[in-house]
Amino acid sequence: MVAKNDLKLIRSLHQKKYRTRHGLFLAEGVKVVSELLEGGLEPYRIYSTEPDLLAGAEAVTGAELQKMSALVQPNRTLGVFHIPELHPPAWSGWVLALDGVRDPGNLGTLIRLCDWFGIRELVCSPDTVDCFNPKVLQATMGSLARVGVHYLPLEEVLPQSGLPLFGASMEGAPAASVTLPDKGVLVLGSESHGVSAPVRALLDQVVCVPAFGQAESLNVATAGAILLYEIKRKA
């Protein structure tokens, strides 16, 4: 039995405003919740219709889970976690920066790609979608426990990073033809407008994924996948 006040608190976490106010976020599904626990994130409450699945889970009914869930079809387990406190970015190795990425699925995929390629810091412009959005969590799986996601004004912090700044744009040089250093920042722009003008002005080099066919553009997450691969392949 979940108290009415708890239900209300948890439902409020579907919205960024209340996640920020309470310092809490939601994660759903046994796999995601387990991965976040293993990654060391601090749970506030774990609920499950099958509480034996996870140590520390409180039993709830399907109807209660439905009331808390941000999913159309809730997935047995729901975790409420404390939003981790982050140190400022250390700008060591390669860092990914996102300038105005709005789609939660794209951000989630990019966080998972950072984790795959061993990139520990992701710096997002303040207008990038919130990484604790439930739809982002669905696409990241547990990677959010291993990748620090910072929201900072890029035009202020990138010049202070001390790293060479690379940006992705269709007008850039093919990534395979560019000499890539062993550390730097890769900036990816928004789905509709690319890298914003003030950030573009800071870039040392612009790179692209060469096209061989007629598609007008690549999705930001697939372009990011290829460019991070190219960086790691050469490193």
Add this chain to the structure above:
Amino acid sequence: MVAKNDLKLIRSLHQKKYRTRHGLFLAEGVKVVSELLEGGLEPYRIYSTEPDLLAGAEAVTGAELQKMSALVQPNRTLGVFHIPELHPPAWSGWVLALDGVRDPGNLGTLIRLCDWFGIRELVCSPDTVDCFNPKVLQATMGSLARVGVHYLPLEEVLPQSGLPLFGASMEGAPAASVTLPDKGVLVLGSESHGVSAPVRALLDQVVCVPAFGQAESLNVATAGAILLYEIKRKA
């Protein structure tokens, strides 16, 4: 004013059964509809709340569009197209094959990637999601006009292709270390089970995208993006 029977026909196209029965599919949004028209697909009907946007569009009200649309927020224009007739695959150059990919967003992204990389033929196992699913169309944009998507039993057609067969799996050799010929088939497996056992038994070589971090897996569309890039980079 859209006749009741037409509304009923168009709504039925949200389901694969009726798309197959009528040989028609839906595409939504001015951009997607224009790209399909430019790509040479044959329209059955085009409707728009702003009919001046597209030659041949019939005027509809917002309420009528809402009734026809598969989207929560319909996007002004909706096109009904004839499903194109395809010749059997020619197996020339590189071909992408998908074995049981279920997520419409993943299939849509992979069709767009084929178009980006100039791959003209995509061969899907019959249990792969239907490429005329409205959610696939949203992710492909107009690429469906330039990439032929075939549904065929892979274990029967791959041996007849005459091409070397490459498959993606985490147990494979890093793609960058493999000699890739100038033509072949790249097989990607389902999100949860990878390449199925009967198809795996046919492969000449298994390749992977090497991991540098701790993420458990890569999404099939991002893994496909990287492997197609690697193939085209070396070709």
